[in-house]
Amino acid sequence: MPDAVRTVDAVWRIESAKIIGTIARMTGDLSLAEDVAQEAVADALTQWPTAGVPTNPGAWLTTVAKRKAIDTWDRRRRLDDRYRSLAHDLDESIAGADEWQPIEDDILRLVFTACHPVLGREAQIALTLRIVGGLSTAEIARMFFVPVATVQQRIVRAKATLGAANVAFEVPEASEWRERIGAVLGVAYLIFTEGYAATTGDQWIRRDLADEGLRLARVLAGLLPREPEAQALVALMEFQASRFGARMTPDGTPILLADQDRGRWDHSQIERGRVALARADAVARGRGRGPYALQAAIAECHATAPRFADTDWDRIVLLYEALASIAPNPIVDLSRAVAVSMATGPANALRIVDRIGTDGALRGSHLLPSIRGELLSKLGRAEEARSELLAAARLATNTRERDVLLAKAAALES
């Protein structure tokens, strides 16, 4: 890739949210803002290689995009009376040149609009990475193993959906705030988790995606300094990402937490996680921890235990209980059972697992029989354990996991 192209990409990465946010505020039209910003980038790609990169490339892009926005409005005004008064307002505001400077709320509005509930998750993710994260459509396509045209389609459709639904370029009303924040943080976390345990591609960890999710979460934490869950999400990701260097053998086989070389954990990242979690708690001011803060606190227990044997399982059990009470989820119950097994033994854990089994919530998943099998095996009930592990192997979709389960079952035969 020629240097100028890479420079344009880098400038877009840094400036996209500010440029689009500013123009969307001035025009009230996110779709138009994205279009003109895109056109400005196209101009940069043709002009910078010969004319050189401008001294202030961000300002250059903003000016070009702004001029294009005004041209578009002029064109619409000539074509359609309905735009006339709107265009007049725009002329007025253009006179105040300062308003074309980004203000902090612009990016917040951008984030909420890109993650608006009228959009599906895929559309939210593509639009957020494109306009907030400043990734090129090619980069997004590469990350999700889809053709570039698919990403472009998703973005075009997302913009059309926002337009059709008449979504205003605004931060949500107080009554919607909680839910909308949840959606925004959820998009960042989805991007991260897809990188943390990839469901597509041949790599189990996709660092580029995880890094992107973390970067986005840091941006959100900066935009929402009073929102404990935004701070907590950063903490959770920092703790989880700190283990990347130790989670796989060189040939890509996952290494279990108990067996990881803790010396390979990124300890400055763990420290950043602790700082972020402390900030989340400080901001919450005694209102109690939310789901991300509780998950971060569990991750912190693991991250700060010098050896696996030093893990504070009692505390982890309490944190899982708190998590289950505010965000009931059978997977959380199963994790709690594993922690209980470590804290007070397999018999207590088996009772929890049997209760999940009775609820039928995880029917069809290999997780329930595989953990049940482990617990029975610890209790010395080999024959029952073996049949559970075989049942789990039949349900497992990942071949590597299936092999592990079959090997465990075989080991119980005697």
Added chain:
Amino acid sequence: MKYMLIMRATAEAKAAYENVPFQEIIEKMGAYNEALASAGVLLAGEGLADDLTDSFVVDFAGETPAVTDGPYGEIHELFNGFWIIQVSSKEEAAQWASRAPLGAGSKLEVRRVTEMSDFADFADTDAIKNEAVWRAEHGQE
């Protein structure tokens, strides 16, 4: 990718700074740090004291390391601060570095921070393992 932005200043830069109100320098640096943080790229950053009274040099030229007060005189560009940023390309690092509020006489040396993957071929040697343990114990990555 992580990069370290290493700030180096000559006597010329130091002299120029003496004519700028301290408040202004603080504000510009604050705004720059804020921009890095709100873009989600800042991992760490520190300034190093101009006053060298508490600073010293450890020289390994002899058989045993020698701790001395200097000399700093031969160093024309004093290392006086750094940032560590996490970005997606060398060009992005260059864009951020160019925005640092520094003037004539100042330079930023920008170096990519090594990661474990740089040593993948040696990952199983004891030296790398020991280094990982050492870093863990000393709270470094």
